[in-house]
Amino acid sequence: MSEEINHERQSIHMRIGRREHVLFTLLLISTLVTVCGLIVALFTLGIIGLVLLLTVLVLLGILWTWQLVRVMTIRADGIVLSEQQQPLVYEQLRQDTERLGFWKVPEIIVTHHKTIKRPRTIGLFQKYLLVLPADYPIDETTRFELIRELVHLKQNHEEKRMLLLLGSWVPFLRSAYIRACEETADRHALACLSEEERVPVLVRSVVGPVSWQTLNLPAYIDQKRQTISFTAVLSELFRNQSSVSRRLTFAGLDAQRKQSARVASAVLVSLSCLGLAGLVFVATELKLPKWLTDSVSSVEQQTTAKEDLGESKLMAAIQKGTLAEIEALIPKSDMEAVDADGDTALHYLGYRKSSEGLETVFKALLAAGSDVDAVNEFGERPFITAVYSNNKELVELYLKQGEKINQQDDEKYTPLHHAVEGEGKQTVKLLIEKGADRSLKNSDGYTPLMMAQEYELDDIIVLLKQNQTQTL
Numbered sequence: 001m002s003e004e005i006n007h008e009r010q011s012i013h014m015r016i017g018r019r020e021h022v023l024f025t026l027l028l029i030s031t032l033v034t035v036c037g038l039i040v041a042l043f044t045l046g047i048i049g050l051v052l053l054l055t056v057l058v059l060l061g062i063l064w065t066w067q068l069v070r071v072m073t074i075r076a077d078g079i080v081l082s083e084q085q086q087p088l089v090y091e092q093l094r095q096d097t098e099r100l101g102f103w104k105v106p107e108i109i110v111t112h113h114k115t116i117k118r119p120r121t122i123g124l125f126q127k128y129l130l131v132l133p134a135d136y137p138i139d140e141t142t143r144f145e146l147i148r149e150l151v152h153l154k155q156n157h158e159e160k161r162m163l164l165l166l167g168s169w170v171p172f173l174r175s176a177y178i179r180a181c182e183e184t185a186d187r188h189a190l191a192c193l194s195e196e197e198r199v200p201v202l203v204r205s206v207v208g209p210v211s212w213q214t215l216n217l218p219a220y221i222d223q224k225r226q227t228i229s230f231t232a233v234l235s236e237l238f239r240n241q242s243s244v245s246r247r248l249t250f251a252g253l254d255a256q257r258k259q260s261a262r263v264a265s266a267v268l269v270s271l272s273c274l275g276l277a278g279l280v281f282v283a284t285e286l287k288l289p290k291w292l293t294d295s296v297s298s299v300e301q302q303t304t305a306k307e308d309l310g311e312s313k314l315m316a317a318i319q320k321g322t323l324a325e326i327e328a329l330i331p332k333s334d335m336e337a338v339d340a341d342g343d344t345a346l347h348y349l350g351y352r353k354s355s356e357g358l359e360t361v362f363k364a365l366l367a368a369g370s371d372v373d374a375v376n377e378f379g380e381r382p383f384i385t386a387v388y389s390n391n392k393e394l395v396e397l398y399l400k401q402g403e404k405i406n407q408q409d410d411e412k413y414t415p416l417h418h419a420v421e422g423e424g425k426q427t428v429k430l431l432i433e434k435g436a437d438r439s440l441k442n443s444d445g446y447t448p449l450m451m452a453q454e455y456e457l458d459d460i461i462v463l464l465k466q467n468q469t470q471t472l
Contacts, residue, residue, distance in 0.1 A: 020184055023177040024160065031167030038166075070115075071122060074131055078111035086110070089138050096147050099192060100154050110134050119149045121158055140197055141204045147189035157181045178240040186242075186250045198251040206244055224248060310339040318348040323357040327364065335369040342376035343385070350386035355393045362397050372401070379409060387415045387431075390424030395431075405436050412442040420448045425459050438464055 042049035081090045094105050108130045119142075120131050130149055136142060152158060161178070168174035190198045203220060204212045224245040236243050314333040317325040338344055346365050352358070366372070372382055383403045386394040395415075399405060408414055416436040419427040428448075432438070441447050446454070449464040 020177070020180040023173070023180050024164075027164045027167050027170075027173055027177050029167070030170045030173060031164045034166045034169065067122075071129065074109060074111050074113050074116070074122070074129070077113070078109035078131070079134075081108040081110065092138065092143065093146065093150075096143070096192060097150060100147070100150055100188065102150075102154060106130055106150075106153055108132065110136075119146050121149045121153050140193065141201050141209070144189050144193065144201045145205055147192050148185040151185040151188040152181065155181065155184060157185075172237055175238060175240055179242050182241050183247075183250065186247055190251055195252060199248065199253065202247060202251050203244075206247075221248065221253070225253070312337045312339075312345070314345050315339060315343070315348045318345055318361070319351055323361070326357075326361055330361075330364050330368050333368075335365065336371070336374075338374075338376070341378070344370060344374045344376075344382065346370040346372065346374065346382040347376055347380070347385045350382060350389045350391050350394060352391070352394075358393050359397055362394065366401075372398075372403075379411075384409070384415065384418050387418045387424070387427055388422035390419070390422055390427045392424070392426040392430050395427055399434060405431060405434055406440060408440070408442075411444075412440075414440050414442075414448070416440075416448045417442055417446075417451060420451045420455070420457065420460055420464075423455070423457060423460070425463065428460050428463050432463060432466075 038053075042053055045052070079085060081093070083090060090105075090108070093108060097105050106129070110132045112134045113131070116131050116133050118133065119136070122129055122131055130146070130153060132146075138146075161181075164174075164177075186202075190202065193201060199221070200217065203215070203217060207215060207220075224243075225248070311319075312333060314326070314329040314337075317329050333345065335345060349358075349361060349365065370382075375381055376385070380388065383395070383398045386398060403415075406414055413421075414436065416428065416431050416438065417440075419431055438448055442451075449461065452460045452464055
């Protein structure tokens with residue numbers, strides 16, 4: 001008998017697994033598409049999208065916090081079943097969990113919590129509990145309900161529902177998946193019972209212990225197996241639990257799926273497709289409300305205004321263009337032109353990453369009238385910009401041009417101070433080799449070495465300490 005039950009359970013698992021897996025896959029695809037859509041919307045809406053995202057995250061945080069408090073309260077106040085605590089109940093549940101393939105008995109708690117009226121699987125952060133009401137009797141009917149919850153636990157149904165929540169907007173898909181999960185639980189739980197127990201246990205679980213005492217079981221079964229209306233079949237597709245008549249087929253009663261159910265499914269699938277097509281049309285063709293487009297435009301204009309630094313064509317070419325473009329623009333450009341930060345074209349040369357033709361461009365800018373003493377909004381001359389940007393090759397050209405290596409600005413910063421502040425190891429090394437004075441202090445009383453120690457720049461600290469006594 002045991003072998004027959006095990007064989008039946010295995011065949012049941014193979015038979016119903018495909019339907020649940022198919023619906024899970026569809027819901028997963030819907031979730032991934034939704035996440036991609038939200039990411040696109042976030043970038044499209046800018047600040048508004050960010051506010052919406054933060055709102056959703058706050059709401060999720062509130063839900064997680066509420067669930068955490070609930071789980072911790074149940075665990076703190078409940079009784080954990082074990083071999084010492086209610087051993088008979090624990091042993092029965094241990095056998096059922098072993099039959100379902102658990103490698104150990106999950107944590108089972110008996111509680112008086114007001115929200116727990118029947119066996120429930122609850123959890124947080126992959127820590128799941130099977131929670132029982134304190135007055136819950138253990139018999140064949142309640143054992144069936146307990147096994148159903150254990151199946152949900154084994155199949156990770158709770159975790160999957162939370163994971164796929166974002167994709168649940170597709171009409172009828174989430175309810176269909178939840179029904180499939182419930183059917184999985186029904187089939188596995190019924191397979192753990194003997195054939196004679198299955199129908200009575202299922203019916204008693206549905207009608208409750210009070211109604212069961214006076215129930216005429218054959219008449220009830222005949223009633224549920226009668227043909228139901230199209231409207232009733234249609235309403236079933238909105239439910240998270242299959243109808244009693246369908247659940248009775250899992251218990252071994254023969255009942256063919258009615259034609260009305262097939263028609264209802266076809267109608268709803270068609271309506272879902274039309275609804276999705278309508279959503280796609282609205283998303284691609286319908287214009288956004290004026291207040292929303294105005295808000296987005298305002299944000300975009302502000303962003304563009306911030307990004308527009310007033311660069312001249314020569315400045316842009318020096319920063320990212322080719323050598324040929326720079327040489328073509330120098331003769332016809334104003335060397336005194338500045339951007340929003342007061343940087344001249346000579347300042348921009350300090351930002352350039354490529355060293356190709358650097359000396360040629362530098363000499364051409366000087367020949368065209370660039371001012372080496374021009375100061376930007378940060379109080380930096382072009383030489384200091386090159387130092388701070390760690391443009392070693394350009395710094396060397398400035399030194400050959402006659403820049404004083406120990407010059408100090410209004411805050412008593414030397415080029416070596418600026419090189420340390422810019423974390424430019426190569427420039428620091430060059431300045432030291434050229435004889436920079438490492439003992440000079442800025443207006444705050446910091447030497448370059450003290451600044452490097454403040455910023456925890458280990459490589460630069462080593463450079464500044466090398467042969468320091470010989471230099472001082």
